[in-house]
Amino acid sequence: MTNHLIGQGGMTRRGLLKSSMAMTAAGLMLPAGMAMAQAEPKKGGTLRIGFNSGSTVDNYDPGVWDTNFVQVFAQARHNYLTEIAADGSLVGEVAESWEASSDATTWTLKIRQGITFHSGGTLTADDVIASINYHRGPDSTSAAKPIVDPIVEMKSDGPNTVIVTLSGGNADFPYLMSDYHLPIMPAKDGKIDPTSSDGCGPYKVDSFEPGISASLSKHQGYWKTDRGHFDGLLLLALPDPVARQNALLTGEVDVINQVDLTTVSMMARNSAIRILSVTGNQHFCFPMDTRAAPFNDNNVRLALKHALDRQEMVDKILYGYGAVGNDNPIGPTQQYYAADLPVNSYDPDKAKFYLGQAGLTSLDVPLWVAEAGFTGATDSGTLYAERAKAAGINITVERAPNDGYWSNVWMQKPWCASYWGGRATCDWMFSTAYAAGAPWNESYWDNERFNTLLLQGRSELDDAKRGEIYHEMQAIVSNEGGVVIPMFASFVMGVSNAVATPDVVGANWDLDGFRAVERWWFA
């Protein structure tokens, strides 16, 4: 089926999708001819979403959330200091406005007045401080600890002002505060209760059965009047892809995420639903341990970067639902995306040339893969191996078990499959996975110029200068980095035609940046 589609010349449906995607900056694409008439959002109805995740361990503790069921559930009942809007820009939420000192080390956040919690109390600066403090300190088990670690001090200045001091300048600090681990929860005696569902978001929890479902109803006192259109929500854990798709097709749910790409074309034939696909920062990748031979030689890394057919991977692994990656983790929808970088294309001759530069005539490397790394990793590895043969590179695909993949293979084996949901800013992405010494620097990469620029960019408040810095950094990563990034994978959702979506759907995370519950409505 795939060959047939790729062999076809001219304008296929998929080709049309790609070109329309290129046209809309935010990467929103709808199936051909399916433009949604935009009307004033209507209120009411209960939105039912079927998720690919959901487990009995899901809970209210913001430090451990890591699947989209809990992430969307969190955004439904909580507000954050800031929010990444659907177009990728940053808007204030609990924080009305913010101001940085000239070196970006001290931030003054104005807290919005009149926000009420589901339990009735009014949100103040103390709640904000307690909520962030929960993730700080030596006893913290929070996954967001690295994000809040640079905070040296947080203090309130009256009930509506919070002053944050950082150990070093960071112009992206307000962006970091939109992280899904950092909801603002009510404080009692300076501490939040991580077992409570109380928040100030658009919906309050009626019932929650971990691993099965959560049901929520409208928070009547919600401060945003133009958001949170539904009367209630029903979030269902439907991990089996077929069960999830059946639920949408039989009308048991209105929205599902992670549509199985192998059958998406058949689902799209159903006239009662539509496929919604957005390409953001989520990318699939193959990080190499740049400390170990042969990957310590950049010529070998470049050879490998020229030994795979990226477009073919997008076509065959993602069935066209994605975009070609250029070994640069910054996605096309980001503010500082460097669109003019030379593309690392499939070129066996170039790959051979770089092998020669490294003093090699052929190369044998194992590549560890598992579906846990990303869906389609095994097939991607095989495809990579096939294409690399032409360059004299012999890749052995080693299949690893999904269980324990992140502890036994990732960052343990010299070359493996991995993925990133992506981060909203260059600094965030780079300092998480590319800065020397960062705990998740999966390629153990240490580039002096890059690290210097990272620090410069972080505290630089001037947009133009930052643009230059990040442009150079992206060039360095693409050319010298230790991570092969063949593709950006779209978030592919199935949506009932009864549900209306805004013109621009957020691409920073699945389900409209986890905010579908707040931004969508019933047509």
Add this chain to the structure above:
Amino acid sequence: MHGIWTMIRQRLLLGMLTLFIISAVIFGATELLPGDLARELLGQSATEETLAALREQLGLNESAPVRYWNWLTGVLHGDFGMSMATNKPISELVGTRLGNTLFLALYAAALAVPISLTLGVLAALWRNSIFDRASNALALTAISFPEFFVAYILILWLAQSGIFPSMVRMTEATTTLDFLYMAFLPALTLTLVVTAHMMRMTRAAIINLLASPYIEMARLKGMSPMRVVLRHAVPNALAPIINVVALNLAYLITGVVVVEVVFVYPGLGQLMIDAVTNRDIPVVQAIALIFACAYVLLNLLADVLSTITNPRLMHRK
């Protein structure tokens, strides 16, 4: 009757021993799984620092025998302990799920047992007829397909047209009648999967007996074939039939994970998968023990019933 009680007592003691061995085996097996709870909870975002803190909190730093011993003594005191991953009492976690699983098993059994016994008896009665061959062929076809395939076919035929729901969603407002309606497809799937076994066993047991001299005698007396089978053959074939029914009941309780996943049925199987994925060992062990109990108890019941139905065994010297 005295013999029966002695037998039950002996079998219960043996059952306890079996359960003890099973618990050790399960614990050993779960120890072999790569990764641990802390790692699974934090996922890709784990750092060494947060991992260490979480392990300390969860008591994962104890050695394996110590953790096993703590758990076992708890169970002997009737306390299954707390789920490490969810911090809830396991009895609470397992309770409703066990209820759901038992309900589905009973529902499926209520459909499957009468159908397969009737089919089995009729097939024996009219053996080698068109009816016999057709029901055999159908039952064997149904059992030959993987469960998920049967389930998908039923969804395609019966759910996509809107006759029955494709998933089971229970709330407090769900009445038993709603429940029977919602759970019909999973129950039907299970029925199709277990019918062949019971039906063919019934048929074989009866046919076996039909060759016996006493049946010959009954026939010669001029009894109708139906009466011969029901009055003379079936009572003597009960022992094997009871055994195969018990075995299938145990399967309906323990082996329905796939059906639960396809129909999003919140039963024990799904909980166990979750617990294994999360390395929540106490939960895995509790469920494994429940499953083992189901087998031990149902086998015991089958033995007792077949002894009672067979006077020769009751008066054994």
